[in-house]
Amino acid sequence: MAAIPERNPAFVHCGPLNQADISARVRIFLRGSIEMGKAPxxxxxxxxxxxYLPIAAFNPRRIH
Structure with a gap:
C-alpha cells in the first residue's frame, strides 16, 4: 500500500462545533450515517x- 502524503497546511477539518475560515477552498460535506456506537x-x-489536499471537509460527526 502506498504511503499517505503529508498533511496539506491548507486542509481544514470542520466539525459541528468548530468554525474555520474556508474562503476560496473546495468544500466537501461528509454525508452519511453518524449514529454513534452503530455506524463506523x-x-x-x-x-x-x-x-494532503487543500480542501475543507465538513464532518457532521462530533470530533473528539
Missing amino acids: NWQATFTDKVA
Whole structure:
C-alpha cells in the first residue's frame, strides 16, 4: 500500500462545533450515517486520507 502524503497546511477539518475560515477552498460535506456506537467512523478514515489536499471537509460527526 502506498504511503499517505503529508498533511496539506491548507486542509481544514470542520466539525459541528468548530468554525474555520474556508474562503476560496473546495468544500466537501461528509454525508452519511453518524449514529454513534452503530455506524463506523468512516469520516475519520476519509479525512485522514484526503488531508494532503487543500480542501475543507465538513464532518457532521462530533470530533473528539
